[in-house]
Amino acid sequence: MSWPGVIKAYRPYLDVANVEPVTLQEGNTPLIPTPRLAHALGLPYCDLRIKYEGLNPTGSFKDRGMTAAITQALADGARSVICASTGNTAASAAAYAARAGLKCVVLIPQGKVAAGKLAGAIAYGAQVISIQGSFDDGLRLVREISMNSQIMLVNSINPYRLQGQKSAAFEICDELGNAPDWLCLPVGNAGNITAYWMGFTQYNAIGKAQNLPRLLGVQAAGAAPLVLGYPIEKPETIATAIRIGRPARGEEALIAAQDSKGRILSVTDDEILAAWKMLAEIEGIWVEPASAAGVAGLRKAATQNPHAYANKTIVCVLTGHGLKDPTTVMERAPVPLEIPAELDALQKAITG
Ligand code: AN7
Numbered sequence: 001m002s003w004p005g006v007i008k009a010y011r012p013y014l015d016v017a018n019v020e021p022v023t024l025q026e027g028n029t030p031l032i033p034t035p036r037l038a039h040a041l042g043l044p045y046c047d048l049r050i051k052y053e054g055l056n057p058t059g060s061f062k063d064r065g066m067t068a069a070i071t072q073a074l075a076d077g078a079r080s081v082i083c084a085s086t087g088n089t090a091a092s093a094a095a096y097a098a099r100a101g102l103k104c105v106v107l108i109p110q111g112k113v114a115a116g117k118l119a120g121a122i123a124y125g126a127q128v129i130s131i132q133g134s135f136d137d138g139l140r141l142v143r144e145i146s147m148n149s150q151i152m153l154v155n156s157i158n159p160y161r162l163q164g165q166k167s168a169a170f171e172i173c174d175e176l177g178n179a180p181d182w183l184c185l186p187v188g189n190a191g192n193i194t195a196y197w198m199g200f201t202q203y204n205a206i207g208k209a210q211n212l213p214r215l216l217g218v219q220a221a222g223a224a225p226l227v228l229g230y231p232i233e234k235p236e237t238i239a240t241a242i243r244i245g246r247p248a249r250g251e252e253a254l255i256a257a258q259d260s261k262g263r264i265l266s267v268t269d270d271e272i273l274a275a276w277k278m279l280a281e282i283e284g285i286w287v288e289p290a291s292a293a294g295v296a297g298l299r300k301a302a303t304q305n306p307h308a309y310a311n312k313t314i315v316c317v318l319t320g321h322g323l324k325d326p327t328t329v330m331e332r333a334p335v336p337l338e339i340p341a342e343l344d345a346l347q348k349a350i351t352g
Pocket of ligand 1: 084089187242
């Protein structure tokens, strides 16, 4: 039987309308062992695995939450949906709204959305509005407009988003037979870390997992309100997906990190890019920069406190595909060598 998507796969555990789901058969993403990366991070005896969320239908983990939010919106009689987005939510909302026959409006921060995400939102037929401000400004606006109109908000303030996103925690436990010791993931608006913790605690409570993971949430240094303890008015980072200064679910993220005996830390853009390069060049897994933040955070935390990570089962969530953001690669790429179409020239050109 083919995979039916996360709602049908986990229906008893998800609080979402009991109707035929709007799905693109999201979820069921691979949990890939990465021993070479573990070695490179100085964690040779760890069982390090990558939850490769970039393989979802629109290229990010957002599809897990969007199937639930759009299914519920349709069941509740909505005709249109809206979100603010650093890009992935926009592409996902646009795709699922298209499939449901709903109008979709997305607000994006001007000039700060990776090319593949913007192209996706446009391709799926959303109305894209670029605002002269940040993601946080956009979120404020969509909250206001959805309070006073029929248009349904599908940012992760919408509780159904978290219901869907919990499914990733279930998949990890089902595959490992238990929760990992550590779960490392990037934190932006803080919906995903909140959803993972809900999923792990729920699975633990019903006896489907015997343990709970420690959460390692990772923010970019220029957009680290949860590490610094106050909102950031002008967040900046190369990891545009998590360029967020006022996370809507920040409180819940801090509680989740604390309850799990984990932590939230920040990494610099250079550290993010180093981890991003390692993933691609050592394991063949190309992600968008924000997705590498979890790995960069693990590297930093394990250097500071090796004992907490040695011999552990560690899952890093890679939230979005590299194809979302080709620009970050191309801006750093050397110009390819150009040669005449002759064997002699080719033999001379090949290095190493
Ligand atoms: C690749 O699309 O906020 O902490 O508007 O795209 O749940 O916000 C994206 C967030 C991590 C952070 N990795 O997750 C949006 C948006 C990627 C992301 C995050 C995002 P949250």
